[in-house]
Amino acid sequence: MASTIPTNRSSSDDITDTTPFLSPTSNVSNDDSSTRRTVRRQSLRDAARFLRRASSRRMMREPSMLVRETAAEQLEERQSDWAYSKPVVVLDIIWNLAFVVVAVGILILSRNESPDMPLRLWIIGYAFQCFLHIVCVCVEYRRRRRRQSTEYRPFNAGEEGDLSPGSRVDSEQYVSLAQLEDDGGSSAAKHLESANTMFSFIWWIIGFYWVSIGGQAMARSSPQLYWLCIIFLGFDVFFVVFCVALACIIGIAVCCCLPCIIAILYAVADQEGALKEDIDQLLKFKFKKIGSDKKSAADVQEPVGGIMTECGTDSPLERVLPMDDAECCICLSAYDEGVELRELPCGHHFHSMKEEDVNRCQIQEWYPKFKSVSIRTFIHELPESFVQYLLDDSGPFLLPASISNEDAFPNRIHNPEEEEDYQVSEGSGDEAEAFSAPCFPELELKIKESIETLGGAIFPKLNWSAPKDSAWISTSGTLRCTTFSEIALLLRSSDSLIHDLCHAYDSCSDKTMSRPPEFFLALRKWYPRFQPEMEFRCFVKGQTLVGISQREVTTFYPVLQEKKNNVEVLIEEFFNDNVRVKFESDDYTFDVYVTEDERVKVLDFNPWGAFTLPLLFTWEELEQKAREGDDLELRIVESRCGVRPGLKTAVPYDYLDVSAGSGWDQFLRNASEELQQQTKSPEAGA
Secondary structure, three states, rough: EEEOOOOOOHHHHHHHOOOOOOOOOOOOOHHHHHHHHHHHHOHHHHHHHHHHHHOOOOOOOOOOHHHHHHHHHHHHHHHHHHHHOOOHHHHHHHHHHHHHHHHHHHHHHOOOOOOOOOOHHHHHHHHHHHHHHHHHHHHHHHHHHHHHHHOOOOOOOOOOOOOOOOOHHHOOOOOOHHHHHHHHHHHHHHHHHHHHHHHHHHHHHHHHHHHHHHHHHHHOOOOHHHHHHHHHHHHHHHHHHHHHHHHHHHHHHHHHHHHHHHHHHHHHHOOOOOOHHHHHOOOOEEEOHHHOOOOOOOOOOEEEEEEEOOOOOOOOOOEEEEHHHHHHOOOOOOOOOOEEEEEEEOOOOEEEEEEHHHHOOOEEEEEOOHHEEEEEEEEEEHHHHHHHHOHHHOOOOOOOOOOOOOOOOOOOOHHHHHHHHHHHHHHHHHHHHHHHOOOOHHHHHHHHHHHHHHHOOOEOOOOOOOOHHHHHOOOOOOOEEEHHHHHHHHHHOOHHHHHHHHOOOEEEEEOOOOOOOOOOEEEEEEEEEEHHHHEEEEEEEEOEEEOOOOOOOOOOOHHHHHHHHHHHHHHHHHHHHHOOOOOOOOOOEEEEEEEEOOOEEEEEEEEOOOOOOOOOOOHHHHHHHHHHHHOOEEOOOOOOOHHOOHHHHOOOOOHHHOOOOOHHHHHHHHHHHHHHHHOHHHHHOO
16 A cells, blocks of 8 residues: 555564475575475465465555455454454363363372273373363464464554555565464464364264273272263263254254345345444545655655645654555545545555535535525526536537527627638538537526526526636626526536536545436526625534635735634624534535625535635644634735635636747747737728
8 A cells, every 4th residue: 555665674584485385405504494394384275375475566456356355354364263262262271171170180089999991091081182172272372362463463653664554564465484384383283173173072982882881880880980971971962962953953043034034134234334433533644646757755666646644643644655556445536636535454545525425515405404594596407418518528619509599609790701701611511510509498498587586697506616717708707697608608618517527426435426316507696796805715624613714815805804803703603503503514614705794695515625625724734723623713815925826817728838849939929920010000090
């Protein structure tokens, strides 16, 4: 997982033999030979595991496959370890030790008895097998505890540098010879236990034969030895009968109650998964993208995809993620800038945002609850044909045909010659006939009616976003729309709406779909006297308002210096009275507008982190404020030097490269010369 600096280890104990199954060469020491003999004694399963792990530095598997494999291995270990839990082992040792003590005691008390059959030998053999069983159980128990302490010991920052859990996962891909020797000891103990079990079965038959042959004569000549043998044999018979009967009962129950068992399993399956409390206990990180050409402080040789910064600590650790690991191990989506991550104990990481948190921020979800404290809005469900029109990028840019002959562009006077040329070129090709403008008459009529009801002017918004990035293409340079064609122009020209249409759930750990099943168009009343300096973004962490930021950060507004304290009080009261009790999420952001008469109106809700901008804060600052319980802070642009870049200072992407040789420099130079010639010509002043 997370890349770390490999630590040079001089100890020979940590050196892994990459060819443990090859015969030793002549220059290998006796110790190495004995070690290799120990390795060769491993089972085929250990050999396959060793080859699988040691064949490459890192297994080339998808993160989701690694998670499932790790979970399966841990489940198998838990199922096999229950018999070696401390209570079971202690009970087993006490039980067998009681047999040994009783046998020794009876042998001492019956030293004067003389049985016809060698009952003393049988009792000594029975006690010996009990003692041998105790030894095998203790060896296996200690081996399992030693392995657990090695694999799951807590990480200390002072040991071997700053190794992350991800590096521990990588280190587990290697198998040391010490671990293989440990497995060899376990194999010997298991073989010895199997042999002891077989011996006990044969020894029971021998004891039963001797007791049967001796009969009542031994009961009179050596009663203590005789009845002790009867008791030991009776215990064994009882356990055999009990196990057989229990197996029969379970088999009959499974056959008779199979439908009920299946129903119960289905019910349990619906409840599988981690609880919210369990996820909250996992380590939290913030993800920050860095260029693939940059190197981290650890000088990682592979391409870097980003950095995970630990949250909730005064001295956060930064972990470098390779390019192929900067994605969620559950949904396999690449991480967005500023997204909050959770790290599993196995070292894998995933988005902490949930689909339900994103869905709550859709305007059709929250507006009915906050209608009384928001601006007037009409919401219309969009037909799938209109959604596909917004997504279509294969043909020319065509606005929908308007049934009321409304145009999103201003009328201009055409030069007759230009008009004639245009008509000729339009009719001369067959390509123009291949594309026809789409038409959405029902949607247009609904929108037209809503616009008239809202006063003749609105600004549009989809489920989450408004097309702010396409405001430059409108005739007014704003989001103000008065017709269906103007709305379609803004929506069709916007790149930010692609997030709503295709990538709304990319930051969710439980991502099951790439887009919502329905899209909605919200028509919000346009207010000509809207003051952008009075719009603010509020940050809520754990149902606590931790920060407020000026929404329009591209401009300095001196008037905010005087209103700052009053605005902070108004917003805090509004949050406590209206938002806290109605919005279900614990972590989120919401935008508000403060009117001239000091009323607060909620404008929008957004998820915490991910694609939401922190504006004048950073997500790390907000996390720290929530953790330390700092007082609420309202941040504004304090001077003209403090403005941030935004859409107002943006240019089309095609203008980015205007360097020499790019083509744009020559184009701009020719345009400038043409303008100068037109200015100097005599006809220019006519």
